[in-house]
Amino acid sequence: MERLKRILSRVLFPGLAIVILCVCLTAVLLVYVFAFQQEDSFIAYPSYLFSAYTLVIACIWIAGEAGSAKKNLELRIRKIAVLDRCLTDIAFRTHVSLYLSLGINVLYAAMKMVSGVCYHSVWFGTLSVYYLLLALMRFSLLRQAGRSAFGQDLISEFRKYRLCGCMLLLMNIALSGVVILVIRKNEGFAYVGYLIYVMALYAFYTIITAAVNVIRYRKYNSPVMSAAKVISLAAALVSMLSLETAMLAQFQRKENPELFRKVMTGATGSGVCLIVLGMALYMILHATRQLRKLDGSQSHTKVSKETEENK
Template sequence: MEPLKKALHKLLFPGKAVVLLSVLLSAFLLAYTFSSDTQHASPVAYIAYLVSAYSLTVVCTNGFLLFRKGAGFARQNVWVNRYITDVPFRVHISLYLSLAINILYAVIKFISGVHYRSLWLVSIAVYYGLLALMRFLLLWRESPQSIEKNRRSALRRYRFCGIILLLMNQALAVIVLLIVQQNRRYEYPGTLIYLMAAYAFYSIIIATKNFIKYRKHHSPILAAAKAINLAAALVSILSLETAMLARFGSPKDAAFQQQMVAATGGFICVVILGMAVSMIVRSSKEIKNSRSSYTV
C-alpha cells in the first residue's frame, strides 16, 4: 500500500519542471488537434485530451499546495495574521470594504439613471445609498476593539439599522408593485448589465460566506452587517432579474415574466420585512433586559 501512495504522490506532484512541460505539451497538442483536418478522430486527439487532463490535474494540485505555502508566508505579516485571527478587526475591515464597494455601485447606478433618465436606476441607487449609510453608522466612532465591548451602543445601532431597513422595505414594495402593475421592464444599456451581474454574484457570495463563517458569533454589529449584506444581495438579484428579462426575454412571455418579477419581489420584501422586525424586536428586548439588570 505504501509504494502505491508514493507512486500516486509522485504522479500528482512531479515537480515544477514536469508541470510546466505538461502545460506546454498539452497546449501544443490541443492547438494541433483543433487546427487539424482530422480533428477529433486522430490518435493525436486522444493523446492531447489525456495530456491536457493530466496537466490540469497537476496544475490544480500543485496550485493548491502553492496557495497553502503562500498563505503560511503571508501569515507572518502582522496585519495579515491579525486579519485572519482577530474577528472584530476582520469585521471592521470587511465593513469598510463593503462600504466602499456599496458607494461606488450606488454612484454608478445614480449617474447611469440620470444619464439614461431611468427612474428605476435612480431608485435602486438611492436604496444602495441608504445601505451605505447604514454601514457608515455601524463604523462611526467604532474601533475594532469597541465592536465587542460596548454592547448596549451596538444594540442601539442594530435596532436603528432594523428601523431603516423596515422603512426602506416599504419603498421597495411600492417599486415592485409599480413594476408588476405597469408591466415595465428596465433594460440596462451597454455593458452595464454585466457590471450588475458581477455585483449581484459578489453580493450573494459575500452574504453566504459571512452567514456561514460568523453564524456562531453574537455581536450586534456583526449581525447588522450580515443583515445589510443579505438585503443588498436580495435586491441585486431582483435588479438583475428585471435586466435579464428585459434583455433576453420574449414579448410572448410577458405574462410569465410579470409573474416571475412579482414572485421574486414579493419573496424579497417578505424576507427583508421579517429580518427588519426581528432586528428591532430582539435588540429592544435585550436593551430592556440590560436596563432591568442594571437597575437591580
Template sequence: MNSKYSSLYTSLFLNLIYALFKGLSGYYFQSSWLISIAFYYMILSIMRFLLLRKDRKIKKQLHRKIIEELKTYRFCGYLMFLLNIAVTAIVLQMIHNAKYYEYPGTLIYAFAAYTFYSLISATINLIRYRSINRPILSAAKILSLANALISILALQTALFVQFGDGESSILILNGITGSTVCLSIFIMAILMIVHSTKKIKKLQ
C-alpha cells in the first residue's frame, strides 16, 4: 500500500477504535466529557473515511480528478465546522466542569514528545502536499494538523494537573488555549472553503 495512504488507513482505524471506546465508556459512566471526546473522534473518522472513499472513486482524467478532489477538499472544510463543535464541547467541559486529560507517571513525557512530533510532522507534510497539488492529501494533512492542535491542548491540561498548583489560573489558561485552538480550526475551515471554491470556478 502507498505510504501516503497507509497513514490515512491507520489513522482511520485508530480513530474509530478510540471513538468507540470513549463512546461506550461515556454511556456506561454517563459522562458528557467522554461522549464529547467520542464525538470529536467520530467526526474525525468520518472525514478520513470520506477522503479515502472519494480518492478511490475519482476518475483518472487529470482535469476532472483535480475538480473532484477540490470538491472533496471543500466538503471537508464544511465538516471542519462540525469538528469544531466537538472541540468546543471539549473545551467547555474543561472550563466549566474542570475536566482534563491525565497521564500517569512518566507517560506524560512520552505523550509530550509524541505531541510535538505530530505538530511538526503535520505542518511539514501540509506544506509538502500543497506543493504537489493533491487537494485530498492536503485535506488529510489539515486534519492531522487540527488533531495535533487538540493534542497540544490535551498536553497542557495534563501538565497542569501533574505540575500546576493554581486551579483558577489553570481554568483561565485552558480557556485561552482552547479558544485559540477552536479559532484556528475555524480559520482553517474558512480557508479550505474559500480556496477550493476559487480554484473550482477557475477550472470550470
C-alpha cells in the first residue's frame, strides 16, 4: 500500500522540470497530429492520452502553487493589524462592510438622482429611491451595532430586523415601479464596449457572494448581521436585473426585439420582486415570533424573581 502511494505521488507530482518537459512534448505531438492530419495514425491516440496526463499534472502543479501563494499572501496580510482584524473578527468585518456599503449606496443614489433630473428619466429617479432605502436600512443597522455587540441585545436587534423587513416591502414597491418602467418605456442601462462583460462578472460575483453570506451568517445568531446580508442580496438582485436590461439592449434579437425584451424583463423582474417580497415577509414574521418568545421569557423571569423576593 505504501509503495502504491509512493508511485502515485511520483506520477501525479513529478516536479516542475518534468511538468515543463511534458507540456513541451505534448505541444509537439499535438501540432504534429493536427498540422499533418495524422488524426487516424498510430501516434494520435497515445498523444491524446499523454496530453490528458499532462493537463492533469499541470493543473495539480498550478493548484499547489496557487495554494502556496495564498498562504504567503495571508501571512503578509496578517502582519497588518487592520487587515488581520478583518480576517479574524466577524463583527469588525461586518461593521466595515456596512460603512462601505452605506457610502456606496448614498453615492449611487445621488448619481441616479442627478441623472434622473438631467435626463428627465423616471427610471433613474426610481432607482435612486431604491438605493436611498438601502442606505437608510444600513444606517439603521449601524446605529444598532454601535449601541451593543452583535448578538448581545437580541430584542433590539430583532426590532431592527423587523424594521428592515418592513422597509424591504417599501423597496419592493419601488422595484416593481422599476420593472414596469423598463417594460413600458423601454428604458434601461447601456454600457460602452466590453464594459458590459466586466459588469456581468461583478453582478454574478455579488449575487453568489450575497446568497452564500445570507446562509453562512445565520450561525452567528445576530439578527443585525443577517439583516445586513439580506440587504446585500436585495442589492445584488437589482444588479442582475440592471445587467439583463443592458444585455438585452446590446444583444437584441432580429425578430420582435421589443416583445422579447419585454417578456424577458417582465419574467426576471417578477422573479426578483417575488424573492424580495418573500425575504421581507420572512423577516417580519420571524422577528415577530422571536420577539414574542423573548418577551415571554423575560416576563417569566420577572415573575420568578418577584416570587422569590416575596418568599
